Structure formats: structure tokens, C-alpha cells
Amino acid sequence: MERKNIICPFCGCLCDDVYVDVEEDKIVQIFNGCILCKAKLSSGERVKEALVRVDGELVPSSYEDAVESAAKILVESSMPVLYGWSNTSCETISQGIRLTEKIRGVIDNTSSVCHGPSLLGIHETGLPTCTLGEVKNRSDLIIYWGCNPVHAHPRHMSRYTLMPRGYFRRNGLMERELIVVDVRSTDTSKLADQFIKIEPGCDYELFSALRAALRGHTVPDVAGIKSKTITELSLKLKNAKFGALFFGVGLTMSGAKHRNVENAIALTRDLNQFTRFVIMPMRGHYNVDGVNQVLTWQTGYPYGVDFSRGFPRYNPGEYCANDLLASGSADSALIIASDPAAHFPRESLEALKKIPVISIDPFKSLTSLISDVIFPSAITGIEASGTAYRMDCVPITLRKVVDSGYKTDKEIISDILNKVVELQHGSKV
Numbered sequence: 362m363e364r365k366n367i368i369c370p371f372c373g374c375l376c377d378d379v380y381v382d383v384e385e386d387k388i389v390q391i392f393n394g395c396i397l398c399k400a401k402l403s404s405g406e407r408v409k410e411a412l413v414r415v416d417g418e419l420v421p422s423s424y425e426d427a428v429e430s431a432a433k434i435l436v437e438s439s440m441p442v443l444y445g446w447s448n449t450s451c452e453t454i455s456q457g458i459r460l461t462e463k464i465r466g467v468i469d470n471t472s473s474v475c476h477g478p479s480l481l482g483i484h485e486t487g488l489p490t491c492t493l494g495e496v497k498n499r500s501d502l503i504i505y506w507g508c509n510p511v512h513a514h515p516r517h518m519s520r521y522t523l524m525p526r527g528y529f530r531r532n533g534l535m536e537r538e539l540i541v542v543d544v545r546s547t548d549t550s551k552l553a554d555q556f557i558k559i560e561p562g563c564d565y566e567l568f569s570a571l572r573a574a575l576r577g578h579t580v581p582d583v584a585g586i587k588s589k590t591i592t593e594l595s596l597k598l599k600n601a602k603f604g605a606l607f608f609g610v611g612l613t614m615s616g617a618k619h620r621n622v623e624n625a626i627a628l629t630r631d632l633n634q635f636t637r638f639v640i641m642p643m644r645g646h647y648n649v650d651g652v653n654q655v656l657t658w659q660t661g662y663p664y665g666v667d668f669s670r671g672f673p674r675y676n677p678g679e680y681c682a683n684d685l686l687a688s689g690s691a692d693s694a695l696i697i698a699s700d701p702a703a704h705f706p707r708e709s710l711e712a713l714k715k716i717p718v719i720s721i722d723p724f725k726s727l728t729s730l731i732s733d734v735i736f737p738s739a740i741t742g743i744e745a746s747g748t749a750y751r752m753d754c755v756p757i758t759l760r761k762v763v764d765s766g767y768k769t770d771k772e773i774i775s776d777i778l779n780k781v782v783e784l785q786h787g788s789k790v
């Protein structure tokens with residue numbers, strides 16, 4: 362029996378204090394992980410072998426034949442979409458960008474359906490932020506706006522924000538205040554010192570009112586919140602020693618979307634005239650920040666990047682996976698480390714069902730049901746090593762804990778890339 366400390370490859374917290382007992386390359390016990398971590402490390406129906414659809418039926422195939430089928434689909438497409446990437450390593454993503462460039466396709470990630478508007482807001486105003494370590498050591502006021510970490514990031518409050526003892530917050534929870542802003546009561550709001558229930562779609566107005574109140578203006582009732590409460594809240598924010606505002610898709614996907622985020626950042630920037638205040642998106646998939654980082658280094662843009670003209674172009678709303686599927690432009694798809702069939706709108710799903718789909722995933726999913734080529738892969742962070750970015754943009758090395766015998770995502774993408782180049786030019790890269 363062996364015990365190793367590992368990084369949990371589930372959510373953007375990337376908790377690095379999880380322990381597991383390993384017996385004969387199997388995880389038999391998990392310590393420190395939350396319920397989501399335990400579910401990821403111990404369950405899920407695996408894809409056991411490569412499968413290729415022949416005459417409408419998925420049949421077992423050799424790995425080499427599956428690679429050839431996938432490469433042929435991509436080479437013969439005029440607008441292939443390569444989507445997912447948020448649950449795999451930065452090294453795999455880097456190879457994926459090279460593959461997209463070779464086939465003149467579009468590479469998009471799950472940001473386009475979650476924190477894409479955050480990235481657009483950040484393009485406009487920048488991001489006054491810090492690491493989660495700084496929040497832990499310094500913050501005395503925590504705000505969760507449009508998110509429910511008790512369920513989505515179960516250890517966020519205990520490891521980084523509300524509860525831990527920090528260098529300048531020796532008494533942890535006793536020295537911090539929690540404010541939750543949401544449209545409904547949640548398990549997170551039940552823990553809050555103050556819960557502000559706003560009318561749906563009115564976040565932008567409330568940020569504007571808070572900014573006006575900060576400047577000493579009298580504000581009316583806004584977003585269902587009384588004028589007095591807004592004024593008191595603005596004073597509370599102003600008087601904090603170190604405040605941290607965390608926001609989720611409740612903010613990015615409602616009302617003014619990226620303008621909400623822009624205004625939230627503007628409020629944070631305004632607060633820095635009086636005190637120290639930071640803001641951070643609550644990233645969901647464990648490496649969704651990594652895919653934004655790697656895409657930005659290599660192409661200049663964080664998601665929805667189109668290589669159809671041989672150079673990267675960026676126009677969210679036009680080159681994202683959903684846009685291309687809904688408009689009928691995409692004529693093949695490679696899906697890696699995500700399950701769009703379970704999450705995309707119906708019209709995108711209908712379009713996905715009509716085109717050849719290649720999927721790379723350790724587990725069976727709804728997307729694998731409609732795929733034409735399926736590759737089983739090792740679980741990055743458990744069965745394969747790699748790099749991932751925590752939600753505060755800190756890169757963390759994921760270690761391999763057990764040996765599964767499956768190919769890694771990076772190996773599969775590299776093999777498809779080699780085969781694509783061979784088909785295009787008769788030589789390997």
C-alpha cells in the first residue's frame with residue numbers, strides 16, 4: 362500500500378493536498394478530497410478500446426486504424442472544429458493548436474459557454490487580481506457574486522478564502538466577513554454574514570450604483586436593493602483592509618454578460634483608490650485557465666480561434682464551436698476532454714449529430730454515443746502528468762499517480778497530427 366500526495370484534477374481550485382492509497386495501480390482510498398474529487402478519482406465508466414463507426418455501428422479498432430480514420434476526417438473537412446481542452450494538460454493543448462493550424466480548423470474551449478464574457482470584460486479593462494495565497498493571507502472581506510462554491514468548488518472557502526488562517530489573518534474565519542450576492546438563496550448564501558438578493562439580470566445596475574455611492578452620490582433603490590443598503594455596502598467595501606470579489610457564471614451569463622464583468626472590474630479598480638481590492642473569476646474545469654493561457658501565448662487569443670485562412674483570427678460570436686455548429690459551417694469535430702452533447706443547446710447538438718465526430722475521453726459520455734471515432738485516454742493528473750493553471754493563473758504540475766496503460770491525450774493528438782501531415786505531404790512532422 363502506498364500513499365502519495367496529489368493534485369486534484371477536477372475544479373479550478375487544483376487542491377494540492379489530496380492523499381490516496383494505491384494498491385496494484387488502483388486508487389483504493391482518498392483523503393482530503395471533497396465529494397467531487399472522490400467521484401472523479403473513483404468512478405466513471407471507462408472507454409476501454411478504440412472504436413470506429415462502420416455502417417452505423419461502433420466497432421473495436423486498432424489504435425493505428427483509429428488514428429488514420431481521425432486524420433482522414435480532419436484532412437477532408439473544410440471547417441473542422443476542435444473543441445474542449447479544459448480537462449487536459451497544457452502540453453496537450455499546445456499540440457492541439459499545432460494540429461488546428463495544420464488542418465486550418467477552429468480551436469475553441471469551454472470558456473465560450475462559461476467565462477468567455479469574463480475574458481471579453483478583461484480585454485476591455487484589465488484585471489486587478491492576485492493569487493489565492495494572497496487572499497488567504499490578507500483578505501478580511503470576501504464577496505461571492507453569482508456563484509455557489511459550496512457545490513461547485515467545495516474547498517474554495519476552506520482552503521483559500523473564508524476559513525484558513527493567513528499570515529495577516531491569524532484567526533481565520535473570525536477576522537473575515539462574507540457577503541454573497543445572488544438571485545436566489547443558496548447553500549453559500551446561508552453561510553454569509555450578509556446576503557444580498559438581487560433581481561435577475563440587474564447586476565450591471567447594482568455595480569453602477571455601488572460605484573456612484575463610492576463617490577458619495579445618493580443612489581435610488583436599484584436591482585431590488587434599498588438605497589440605504591447600497592450606501593452601507595459601499596462603505597463596507599471601502600473600509601475593508603483587503604477585499605476579494607469572486608464571480609461565477611451567474612454574472613457572466615446573465616443580463617449584460619461581458620459588460621457585467623467590465624463593470625465589476627471597474628468597481629474593483631475604483632475601490633483601489635481607497636483600499637486594496639481584487640477580483641477573480643471562479644473557473645470551473647481544472648485547466649480552463651490553462652487553455653486560455655496556452656492559446657493566448659501561441660495565437661494571441663484565448664478561445665474561439667479560427668485558422669481557416671492560415672493565420673489566427675478571433676471573433677467570439679462567429680468562431681466559437683456553438684456558432685459554427687448552429688450556422689452549419691462546421692463539417693467535422695474533434696472533441697477532447699469535454700462533453701458538449703450533454704451541455705450544448707439543442708440546435709448545436711443536432712448539427713453535431715450530422716457531421717463526423719472524433720472524441721478523446723477516458724470515460725463514456727453522451728458525446729461518445731454520437732462519435733464516429735473514439736479514443737480511450739489516460740486521465741490527466743491521475744494516470745498522466747502535465748501542467749495545469751489554477752483559477753488564479755498559477756501553473757501547477759500534475760503528477761502521474763497510477764499506470765493505466767492508456768495513451769495520454771498528448772500522445773493521441775501528436776499521433777493524429779503526424780498522420781495528418783503524412784496524408785497532406787507524405788512525411789511526418
Ligand code: SF4
Nearest residue numbers: 369372375376395516
Ligand atoms: S475543491 Fe475542486 S480541486 Fe479541491 S478537492 Fe474539490 S474538486 Fe478537487
